[in-house]
Amino acid sequence: MQIQNTLSKGKEIYKDNISSRNRAEKIFNILLLFSVLFGLLMLTVLLIDIAVEGFSWVRPELFENYHSRKPENAGMKSAIAGSLIVIGLTGLFSFPIGVGAAIYLEEYAPQNKLTGFINLNINNLAGVPSIVYGMLGLVVFGRMFDLFKEGSFLVEFLKIPIESGAIGGWNFNLFGLPWLEIHLPFGRSMVAGALTMTLLILPVVIIAAREAIRAVPPSIREGGYALGTTKWHVIKSLVLPIAFPGILTGMILSLSRAIGETAPLIIMGAFTYVPFLPKSVWDQFTVIPIQIYNWITLPQTEYRVHLAAAGILVLLLILFLMNGIAIYLRKKYEIKW
């Protein structure tokens, strides 16, 4: 048989190519190592570049002053305050909604099409460009669909007293309490900014909180039910306390993503120049990344290169602290089942 004949010589028909293949192996190895190291190298260069340009500009004026026409006096006091308050509010808003959604999806949601759709939707929202959230925030929170504009249907119909000016719209105190001041629409306030950020980080918060809740073993829940308590009671007193460190870690990591976000707040209407500290959450504001952006766009080297780098150092320091806390919490409360 023809085939048999060729194949009896099979061993000679194979050429010994091992040395050339081993060479390919080595080259490939180097290429792979290069691709991993490229990113890390860039990161190192980036950090060094920023430290070199900015380090000597991180000085008291940076924290004590507002932006100034003289670079040596310029600081970002209002931006730091703005960032911290907006992030605090974002945490306050996103925590209950995010954790609530996570509890619903992990503990309550039935296996049906709606749940499948919610899951798909959350994953999709995580991939929506952040700038789109800025546009959503602008219309929904900033302008509130122009419902509270002079002459709008709602204003005419309910005879709402509308103010004009910088903080226009309908201003009132909820239940007459002075600290429960409400402005409609939210305009360019920190409330509007924080709500925009809330929508932005919500998918990430939900995903992180779900993972933390899922990590609680079912036996804990069964143990609780066996004592004859209600579902919510089991969740509140058994599941959530165990999941809490994980939820908190995810929350902090999500907020650390929000603190570096620039575009949504620009679209939403945050200002670049705010020469005062906010007195209430309804004030106008700016944040650190916007201040950095503003400096980058100025022509003078002192702003464009040095102050911007100094601002970046402060921003990275805050990010570093937040991530450090998150890692510390995760390590400290790590439970192995």
Added chain:
Amino acid sequence: MQTQNSKLSSFFSFTKDPKIRNFREKIIAISLFGCGVFSILVTIGIIVTLFSEAIAFFLRPEVDIVTFFTGTNWRPLASKISPDNFGVRPLIRGTMLIAVISGAIAIPLGLGSAIFLSEYASDKLRSVLKPLLELLAGIPTVVYGYFALSFITPILKQVLENSFGIKVSFFNAFSAAVVVGIMIIPMVASISEDAMRAVPRSLREGAYALGATRFEVSTKVVVPAALSGIISAFIIGISRAVGETMAVTIAAGATPRMTLNPLDSVQTMTSFIVQVSFGDAPAGSINGQSIFAVGATLFVMTFVMNIVSAVILKRFREVYD
């Protein structure tokens, strides 16, 4: 003992009346359900917001929807407002130019990193390298913009302009694309690596037993077996590059033009939106509305890419489950 007792009693401290208890349970379940469906409201909000304003924009007499998608001039701030000045293609061209270059950087490097982490690195090395690589994704985009403008562009000018006489604009698509590429490396690497690690070890063993080298096992067995997951990672990386805003706004400039030269200044969809937002265009004005038309276009593009990527990834998972 005392503390244990009080703990126990607090565990049982819910109200005894079953009617009130059930009512409370129901209220809680309903509010949790509300949180759950909130995300759907956000999606609806995005769609309604973008499209209602975009439609208002297209209904203006100065604008023509066909010219919008086919026109090659984007001059929304020109004194003469006419449909010819509202052609979005230069913005899409700028966006795609940056997305393609950043993809050309991030896809091979991300895939290479993924193969290294999944097939070559020991568990210990991997546990060090992976978080370091993830750091790249955690750096704020404004920082990347700064890096592009103050570090990459000067080097580019030095090398190309001074040595080869090739003109490089101060704002150029290439610098922006490089930093966008760097920032999406971790995303491409992480999703690809997940896909490769899902490939059963028995396939690798089968190839090793046939005398394959590690290189051959990686490229001829593992990568092909994980290909749909890897492609899904590529698409999502490109989608991220399309939606990237600050680095591009800072480094690529604000000149909408139909160019394929990466050393030119361009404008992307996202950087146009930022530019108009700084200009404080009043609500209802043609520029105020134009950003929603551009935003809706951007949203649809990234949405389609994300969905395609998710579908491919789902198919992939089904193969190995």
Added chain:
Amino acid sequence: MNLVSNIQSYSINFHENATIIRANQLNIFYSGKLVVENFSLQVPKNKITALIGPSGCGKSTVIRSFNRMNDIIPGFSLQGEIKYQGKNIYSSLEDPVRIRRQIGMVFQKPNPFPKSIYENVAFGARINKYQGNLDELVEYSLIQAALWDEVKDKLKESAYALSGGQQQRLCIARAIAISPDILLMDEPASALDPIATLKIEELMWELKEKYTIVVVTHNMQQASRVSDYTAFMSLDREKIDARVGVLIEFDETTKLFTNPKLKETEDYITGRFG
């Protein structure tokens, strides 16, 4: 660590020319833990040698060290030597890639690549730069693996479309396509139904003329049906908690099953193990 074992064992010896692999005093470790101790075995050429024993006694570990498959497991280390063609395959001069090319392996669960049937068989030939006609090689290998008639009309279809037994025969075809000297089979039928198992066993008989086969099996009937020689491994009774595998008895299959030299072997083959 005391590696000198007091275990009683019995082994037959062959003339050097009649053997193809000679394992001498192997100690195998995973992450520093001893899993197989003082294992010596001479594998006769063009015969089927079965490796039997209770689960966890290191049968797979041993067979996987014959073609250095264990190298890809982190923490693996080996003392002693395995001689193949007069050379120690664990010597630093030897390339595991070359060794695996000559000593093929078939695994417990069928593991075809997610490629076409044709590409599965051609895989080894392609990477090893086969100089002959690839179509003929694929056909010949599939004929050898008794799969040709079943798949000749669907060579371009995915290997995943085949049944488990067919997939395993495809893996055998894939292994013999690179014309190895030895075929190592690690419980090749354990994941298959009885009919598919029988087909694999028949195939092994036919392949014996061209290849030396070492087969790991936990199925004693299978060992007695297909093999010429049988090695019985068990756990070292003196270190039962450490679960260290040792060779107890190696003999012609008929002798080992009818007239075992050692009590421990007899207990095992008559089902009194434990």
